[in-house]
Amino acid sequence: MLHLTQDQLKQAFVLKPNRVLRTYRGGLLLEAFRRYPNPRDSCAPEDWLGSTTASRLKTHPNEGLSLVSVGDRELMLDDVIKQYPREMLGEKHVEVFGAHPFLLAKLLDSCERLRVQVHPSRQQALSLFGSRHGKAEAWYILETRSINGVPPYILLGFREGVRALDFKEALLNRDTESLIAMMHRVDVRPGDIFMVDAGVPHAIGSGVLMLEIQEPSDLTIYAEANGQDAPLEHSSNHLGLGWERALDLFQYQGDSPEGNLAKRRLVPIVSEGAQVSVYETMMGDPDQPYFGLTEFVVRGRTELEMETYTIAIAVQGRGSMEVGGRRWTINQGDVMFWPAILGEFTLSTEAEQTPLRLLCCRPPSHYL
Numbered sequence: 001m002l003h004l005t006q007d008q009l010k011q012a013f014v015l016k017p018n019r020v021l022r023t024y025r026g027g028l029l030l031e032a033f034r035r036y037p038n039p040r041d042s043c044a045p046e047d048w049l050g051s052t053t054a055s056r057l058k059t060h061p062n063e064g065l066s067l068v069s070v071g072d073r074e075l076m077l078d079d080v081i082k083q084y085p086r087e088m089l090g091e092k093h094v095e096v097f098g099a100h101p102f103l104l105a106k107l108l109d110s111c112e113r114l115r116v117q118v119h120p121s122r123q124q125a126l127s128l129f130g131s132r133h134g135k136a137e138a139w140y141i142l143e144t145r146s147i148n149g150v151p152p153y154i155l156l157g158f159r160e161g162v163r164a165l166d167f168k169e170a171l172l173n174r175d176t177e178s179l180i181a182m183m184h185r186v187d188v189r190p191g192d193i194f195m196v197d198a199g200v201p202h203a204i205g206s207g208v209l210m211l212e213i214q215e216p217s218d219l220t221i222y223a224e225a226n227g228q229d230a231p232l233e234h235s236s237n238h239l240g241l242g243w244e245r246a247l248d249l250f251q252y253q254g255d256s257p258e259g260n261l262a263k264r265r266l267v268p269i270v271s272e273g274a275q276v277s278v279y280e281t282m283m284g285d286p287d288q289p290y291f292g293l294t295e296f297v298v299r300g301r302t303e304l305e306m307e308t309y310t311i312a313i314a315v316q317g318r319g320s321m322e323v324g325g326r327r328w329t330i331n332q333g334d335v336m337f338w339p340a341i342l343g344e345f346t347l348s349t350e351a352e353q354t355p356l357r358l359l360c361c362r363p364p365s366h367y368l
Helices: 028-033 077-083 085-089 091-097 122-129 164-172 176-181 243-249 257-264
Strands: 046-049 067-070 073-076 104-110 137-144 153-158 183-187 193-196 202-204 208-214 269-271 276-285 288-298 301-305 310-316 318-323 326-331 335-338 344-349 356-362
Touching: 028 104, 028 137, 028 208, 067 077, 073 077, 077 085, 085 091, 104 310, 137 288, 153 193, 153 257, 164 176, 164 243, 176 183, 183 257, 193 257, 208 288, 208 356, 288 301, 288 344, 344 356
Parallel strands: none
Antiparallel strands: 046 104, 067 073, 104 208, 137 193, 137 208, 153 183, 153 202, 269 276, 276 288, 288 356, 301 344, 310 335, 310 356, 318 326, 318 344
16 A cells, blocks of 8 residues: 555656667657757667656556656655555546546657557457557657758658558568559658557658657557567467468558548647637547547646646746746656646746747547
8 A cells, every 4th residue: 555645645756767668769859859968869769758657668667657756755756656546546437437547658769760550459359469559659740850861750651552462462572662662652850740550561761760659558559570580470460360360450541642631631620819829639439438649738827727637748838837835847858647637727838939839649548
């Protein structure tokens, strides 16, 4: 038992970096964003935010799981949520989804192209892997850089005319050039938002720092091996399904470039105010939302109220958050877990000429 008081739970939990090993390199832009003293690329290019999801790749047993500070103790966020689900997640959330956030957020920075991949839907994840969670995801582009003269880009969705048989042949022959040629290459810039539904092939290109919001799983089918000498048949690529079954997870409906962007590039709904502007983007169907993103641009002082929890990332400016006489300073690069018990709170900026911009990752319960 953790024996935490309501006052200890009613705080803005500041999240320290929670770096995770991956099979690609990156992280320089991420470390600069998070204010590391000497930013560099490494094999830990992701920072999992407010995570109760463990990584499938592990250098230690709790890789991927976030810690929070309560007094002089560091506790697993997952343990706090399980013991105090209503205070942390909100009554409405717990009624529908139980004591689970139903969301995973990441900062991700690539200095090389990721492998072509796809993720299962909720139904496929349940039937094939016994998981409640598929891996639909959305990308908010934060910053970019050119790598070896290559502008930042993503690969997203099949082109028109792609056949399942051709894709299978290219995959089994390890024909990387053909695999990439079957997909749309999209140049990206800060502020772009993309939805990557289950079944849609994709690969993040080099030079992209993004906020990724997703269903909380680490289930990925890779259409490429991890290196030229690595076996394609390794179960880590097809998750033990074998290629015949794994290839069924890809959606082979291709689109024109314009049709592809019309489906997958998202445009927020904007509400302008004197003290704050709000940019709202929901991902999923209104009757079955996956998650969402709210961007607050605070130019003065504004009152907000929450029924569910939020994972908040400060992307610009300096300001503060006040709750019940307590105050937390917010700087660019800070990441916080705001529990539902906070209720009403105040956000303010410390420099009127520089607004405080916050990206707030919302669980599906926020939209119900």
